[in-house]
Amino acid sequence: MALDEIHPDKLCRKMGRAVCGWLTSPHPIDDVAKQLGHTAIQQQPDHRMMRMRYYDPAVNSILWLVLEGYRQKRLMGILSRWMLVDGDGQPVIRRHRADSALHLTFLLGLSQAQTDFILHDAGIINRALRRYRLLATHTPRYPELTAARWVREALERLRSHPAFHDDDEREDLAFHILHDHPRIDLHPKIDYLLDPYTFTADVPWRERIRSIGQQTWAQYARECLAQEEQRATENA
Structure with a gap:
């Protein structure tokens, strides 16, 4: 399904992607859900809030390019792996040493x-x-x-x-x-x-x-x- 839905014709017809990826973590699923939800809301430099659609595989791959190493680690947080299929149908696997606990804040301090x-x-x-x-x-x-x-x-x-x-x-x-x-x-x-x-x-x-x-x-x-x-x- 993940491969079928990335056909360019389907995406141009705005059918979207239902499979965002596969995640692993040594922590409870409730904590993972909390991190995913809170990380999606980020603060702009002018203090306004915005939604960061990093869970969308089409965004995740290219967003990774502009995040420094410490922001990448902060985004991964308690996750140990984030796996997705990119727009070319190629697997992307991000490995991370999961943090020991949830962060107190999920802001990345974006420039x-x-x-x-x-x-x-x-x-x-x-x-x-x-x-x-x-x-x-x-x-x-x-x-x-x-x-x-x-x-x-x-x-x-x-x-x-x-x-x-x-x-x-x-x-x-x-x-x-x-x-x-x-x-x-x-x-x-x-x-x-x-x-x-x-x-x-x-x-x-x-x-x-x-x-x-x-x-x-x-x-x-x-x-x-x-x-x-x-x-x-x-x-x-």
Whole structure:
């Protein structure tokens, strides 16, 4: 069931995932339930509370990337193992020396960058991954964590750019990062479209790239790859 429900077509139809994972702990199940429930509510740096959907396997895998070791340990708490199936159908097993008792508080002390990732970037990455996987069902593709890292780096490069005024624009960028090239935004033609002298600040990303067809995107991707190979040869 866990493997069947991650088919990209089902996820794009918003059927969701019912199997979150398999957990082990030497502690009573009531304590495990308490930890899981309380950890899902986290405090932002401005002291507002938010829900952290870390129990969702689609979120858990990519969230792990932005948590430091001590926050990972704090999130695991009294759990000794957390097992899940990632979006590529690969098993993920997290092992941990379970804490001797429940924490007095379940707050992770998240930074602003981690909070922004949870509230915005995690959803953008997952929606872009769904589109990407749907088109690459039968072809080689980036593993989940590699894909998440590429998208995260691109979102960071363009975080303050006015063309990406909402999450839909960022999601479309993320899709091109995965489908075309991890640094497609740095291609001279795309860089020109993002230049503040080419368009006014109120022109969104999708309007700027509206005239670029699929073949042109593929050409830009090949040129990005050729440039990377040339740099690698020069530095060898």
